[in-house]
Amino acid sequence: MTSPIIEASQKHPKPQDRTFAYGTAGRRWGYRSLLDSVVFRVGLLAALRSQKLNGKAIGVMITASHNVPEDNGVKLVDPMGEMLEASWEAHATSLANAPNEEELVARHEHLISSLKINTSTPAHVILAKDTRESGPALVVALTDALTSAGAKYDDYGTLTTPQLHYLVRCLNTQHPPHSEPYGEPTEEGYYKKIGSAYAKLLQGKPRPGPITVDCANGVGAPKLKALAEYIGKEIFDVRIVNDLVDQPSKLNYQCGADFVKTQQRLPPASQVSPLARCASLDGDADRLIYYFTDSDGTFRLLDGDKIATLVASFITDLVKSAGISDLKVGVVQTAYANGSSTAYITKTLGLPVICTPTGVKHLHHAATKFDCGVYFEANGHGTVVFSHAAHATIASHSPESPAQASALENLQALRALINEAVGDALSDLLLVEVILAHKRWGPKEWDSTYTDLPNRLVRVEVKDRTVFKTTDAERRLVEPVGVQEKIDSLVGKYKQGRAFARASGTEDAVRVYSEAAERGEAEELARLVADVVV
Ligand code: NG1
Ligand code: ZN
Structure with a gap:
């Protein structure tokens, strides 16, 4: 007899020439056709995770955050709304790289026995996606997997990543031994919880003036609108820009938190007067940065x-x-x-x-x-x-x-x-x-609480980023041998100099960061360190 998993998996085959790895923030493997099998297999793992934890609700979020519209990715959310426990990342990688259906089922069964999972425990998975065009097809891959594994699932449609984390935590804190639930496990419950706390904290305080929020043309736009409606214009006067969620190619394009932070300038769609508060979200609304233009027109970032x-x-x-x-x-x-x-x-x-x-x-x-x-x-x-x-x-x-x-x-x-x-x-x-x-x-x-040191972040293309090994919270390189000494001697030449190089966890590149007392010096230091690394 063919197992339901094999049958379902045949609809979501793995591209032969690809190896996948669970990255620093879930997985971002570009293009839908590549991700189809990955999402299917993450679905199988989500069901196992729930069974391992006695049927607690596990979340699956389909998003690629601040990345380009063609990308997508998938992340698992653990019961208290945290990211997937680190030791399970290897299991995700193992399932994602099984070369064919038979091997997938073999690895799946190996996980069941080695992790001592009771497969008669009912599994519960909740899922959501951001506004990307590839989202709906990936949800099909995911729900095909959950169905084939016999897991119960609830599809919450389009949400911000943090809203899904919130829902997972609410569902898992409703019953003893938890003394109080985190909140109502609904989207409205989310607005109610944070909206009423906001109103309470503003009692007797000056009403904040208008704020302009760039929503990166992503899911944050409709959700911020819903939140603002709940709170009311009286105390939350938000002007939303970049809310074109029906034009998926505009997601994170010339807007959003990552654009503003890396370009250090206003998103072109933001027309604001000096000293007006502005903020940007990223594509799945888990990042926030503030900024404003000074009276003399200078852009000021509040990161x-x-x-x-x-x-x-x-x-x-x-x-x-x-x-x-x-x-x-x-x-x-x-x-x-x-x-x-x-x-x-x-x-x-x-x-x-x-x-x-x-x-x-x-x-x-x-x-x-x-x-x-x-x-x-x-x-x-x-x-x-x-x-x-x-x-x-x-x-x-x-x-x-x-x-x-x-x-x-x-x-x-x-x-x-x-x-x-x-x-x-x-x-x-x-x-x-x-x-x-x-x-x-x-x-x-x-x-004005403090003044940022001038700094520079550069992306350096290298032959093999895996040779860069770090220590001391990634601030020092131990390999390739000798490179750190060269960086140290460069840094020593600059007043208030600091620099480090590390392999990106999400892109095929090494990142170099530098700081120094003067802007020109920070830039020069970054350039010189980049030359040492390449
Ligand atoms: P990598 O690519 O490992 O530098 C980037 C960001 C992280 C984090 C992750 C996940 C920088 C320099 N790095 O990681 O802070 O947000 O993406 O999104 O911003
Ligand atoms: Zn994000």
Whole structure:
């Protein structure tokens, strides 16, 4: 008898000449025809993951984030809304690379026995996609796999990546031993949760003026509209640009968080007056960056580092004002964080900083070491996580004055506003708006907290990026032998110089980053390091 998996898999055959690997942020393998078999096989793994975890809901998101419209990708979401446990990435790679149906079934069965999976446990998978043209066909590959594996699934249609993470966490916290559900497991529940926390935090505060948000022509546009409708124009006056979701070729084109961060300029569609607050999301709305033009027309970027410092300082003040003394706030960054931000956090805010390798899974994990861990990549992906102890303290602390009581209430509302499961551009946007209103700051006051060191990021094409091996949170190369010494001697020649080279986890290239006291020097240093690497 042919197994249902073999039969279903024959409709989604693997291209013979390809090898796939689970990347730093899920998988991005371009073109739909290549991804069809990958998504099918990820579906099989999602069902196994759910069975392994006693039928907990597992999420599958089809998106390629900030990448070009022709790309697509697929990511698994673990029960508490986190990214897939690292040890399972190898299983994804193994299934994705099985050369034919028989081998796929053999590897699938091997996983069942080696991971001791009880296949009579009902599996539950929830799925969503972004607005890419290839999304619907990939959903067919996914649901074919889930059906063939006998898994129950719910298709939530088009969502932002963080909305799917939110839903997974809600579904898995509805019942004991969880004492309170994360939220209602619906899209409306998401708007309700973060929208009402936002309204609560703005009570008695100056109404924020209008904000222009570039939605990268992606899924963030309709979702931000829905959120804004829920909250109401009175306190959330958002002007949306780049919302052409019915023109898939426009996704992330000349717009979006990645465009603005790498080009350091306004998206052409944004026509804004000086000192007006602007923000950009990426294609699946998990990254957020702010910016504005100064009175003299200069473009000023308020990136993930600026968001992290703003959030960390606000929470620190709130904790203090609430009279809580034993809650340790810390910040997690990567090597791409601007040196000025790190100095500001440690010297001015007096908070500890941990540096991790690139990729949010590393940052998220390190952030859980603090009672309150704030993590952001410079590119705008990040959030805040609270430990169990911190949640308990915030829920049960007794204030000793009306001022303490009000700070505590704000801290409690902040917990509801923040999407702890994953970096979430919509929730982060509301968070920044709240903090600016509380501080009575415009973008210029925020920007003036510290001045970024001039920096440069370049992409270097190399013959084989796998020969580049790093240590010290990717800040130093151990291989190829001798290259780090050359970088060190170059860096030593520049005032406030810092540079590193590492292989990209998502593209076939090496990235070189440099910083120095002057713009020209930062650029020269990047060029020289790139020459050493190539
Ligand atoms: P790689 O390609 O490994 O540098 C890029 C970003 C990461 C992260 C991942 C996943 C930079 C320099 N790198 O990783 O921060 O966002 O993509 O999307 O921005
Ligand atoms: Zn993204």
